Amino acid sequence: MNIVAVAACTSGIAHTYIAKEKLIRAAEERGHRIKVETQGTIGTEDELTMDEIKEADIVIFAIDIAITGTERFEGKKTIKVPTNICVKAPKQLIEKIETELNK
Amino acid sequence: MKKIVEELKQHALTAISYMLPLVVASGLLIAIGNLMGGENVTELAKMTIPNALTSLGVLGMGLLPSFIAGYIAYSIADRPGIAPGFLMGQIASFLGAGFLGGMIGGYLVGYIALLIRKTLKVPKWAEALMPMMIIPTLSAIIAGLIMFFVIGNPIVWATNGLTNFITGLDQSQKGAYGFIIGALGCIDFGGPISKVPNLICDGLLLEGIKGPEGIKVLAAMVPPLGITFSLVLSKLFKKKIYSSQEVENIKIAFPMGLCMISEGVIPIAMNDLIRTVICTATGCGITGAISFSLGNESAVPSGGVFVIPAMSEPMAALLALIVGSAVTGVMLVLIKKRKTGQEEIILEQEEEMDLSDIKIM
Numbered sequence: 001m002n003i004v005a006v007a008a009c010t011s012g013i014a015h016t017y018i019a020k021e022k023l024i025r026a027a028e029e030r031g032h033r034i035k036v037e038t039q040g041t042i043g044t045e046d047e048l049t050m051d052e053i054k055e056a057d058i059v060i061f062a063i064d065i066a067i068t069g070t071e072r073f074e075g076k077k078t079i080k081v082p083t084n085i086c087v088k089a090p091k092q093l094i095e096k097i098e099t100e101l102n103k
Numbered sequence: 104m105k106k107i108v109e110e111l112k113q114h115a116l117t118a119i120s121y122m123l124p125l126v127v128a129s130g131l132l133i134a135i136g137n138l139m140g141g142e143n144v145t146e147l148a149k150m151t152i153p154n155a156l157t158s159l160g161v162l163g164m165g166l167l168p169s170f171i172a173g174y175i176a177y178s179i180a181d182r183p184g185i186a187p188g189f190l191m192g193q194i195a196s197f198l199g200a201g202f203l204g205g206m207i208g209g210y211l212v213g214y215i216a217l218l219i220r221k222t223l224k225v226p227k228w229a230e231a232l233m234p235m236m237i238i239p240t241l242s243a244i245i246a247g248l249i250m251f252f253v254i255g256n257p258i259v260w261a262t263n264g265l266t267n268f269i270t271g272l273d274q275s276q277k278g279a280y281g282f283i284i285g286a287l288g289c290i291d292f293g294g295p296i297s298k299v300p301n302l303i304c305d306g307l308l309l310e311g312i313k314g315p316e317g318i319k320v321l322a323a324m325v326p327p328l329g330i331t332f333s334l335v336l337s338k339l340f341k342k343k344i345y346s347s348q349e350v351e352n353i354k355i356a357f358p359m360g361l362c363m364i365s366e367g368v369i370p371i372a373m374n375d376l377i378r379t380v381i382c383t384a385t386g387c388g389i390t391g392a393i394s395f396s397l398g399n400e401s402a403v404p405s406g407g408v409f410v411i412p413a414m415s416e417p418m419a420a421l422l423a424l425i426v427g428s429a430v431t432g433v434m435l436v437l438i439k440k441r442k443t444g445q446e447e448i449i450l451e452q453e454e455e456m457d458l459s460d461i462k463i464m
Contacts, residue, residue: 014366065117066178
């Protein structure tokens, strides 16, 4: 699968980036390609390109707060979870997405 | 129901994320200005550099109700919500009920703006006027009148009631509340549960009650400092309680902890959640109880050890921090199981989580 994700937490300095690392590790371990954009206090980093979004099979929003640029994902399959799901159970999340998409 | 609560919470958290840098900068300006002997002045003729810093900080704090209301409304109704939201914040300031008024005003005007955006159909030529004129003006009129004439008085009463309650606490009650605020404020290390008591502390700061904020700042440092202390103790007493990977994580968590970022301990806590949380929550609670009952206050809501000199009772703050961290450290060494070689391999285990609510849209 091609996965894109956006991570954003309240303080924008820690959970955002932990969630990013965990998602990448879990997804790659299961053989998927993933790119994660972070919207922290410092601003947007690793911004997703339109091509990356177009090619993605699923968009993961790992967010506790409202994010900017949601219109980029119109028409895509999306899944929204709080950041702590990605921190605590990233593999279960990826597995869940796999089974849901294969239904 | 759960969905609605989640949604309301997300709007509040969005506002806090925009508000935090403002509160930190303003709080530090006040603290630095005060340390240099400055005070809040309103005339340009009296402006000295210390006075300028303090006054700017006070002006910044005055923006807070608008930030809260504005960004809650933004989270609900997107950009058209910002302007009417800021206006509701101004009403909250006018009522002298900054935080609560800002929260309520933000939700109110946000949902009104969203409703207008979703339901009001205008002719094609007027569409451009929707976000620019119609939504902000109309929602500000409706929500503004409700704020002034319907819910203004109840908000003022509630705010006064809360401030009177906190200022009226006696010594032992302060210890008890300090313990609760401290323990809850870092129970999930900066996660969603701890945001609630921390939000209340920030709110009280706006009403001029700075004791809880002092608890929040100090207690947030206790988990990382306590765990670091337990690592030192475990080396001294030759009881190995952390794997080599965890030791690496502690080395990162410690400097983060000094800056009041307790999230660094999450990877360590995850491996032994219940024992760790018992120890850290106890330490945080003790720190809170000491700080609050000794009358320590902080005008700065964030910044870790660097704002301790700016607190009202720096020595009490230091004492609270050290005792709380020491308790956490000693408890961890006592109740954590001794590590054997095998445990290092199963580090990557995940907690079982219920993901059945989560749906692909």
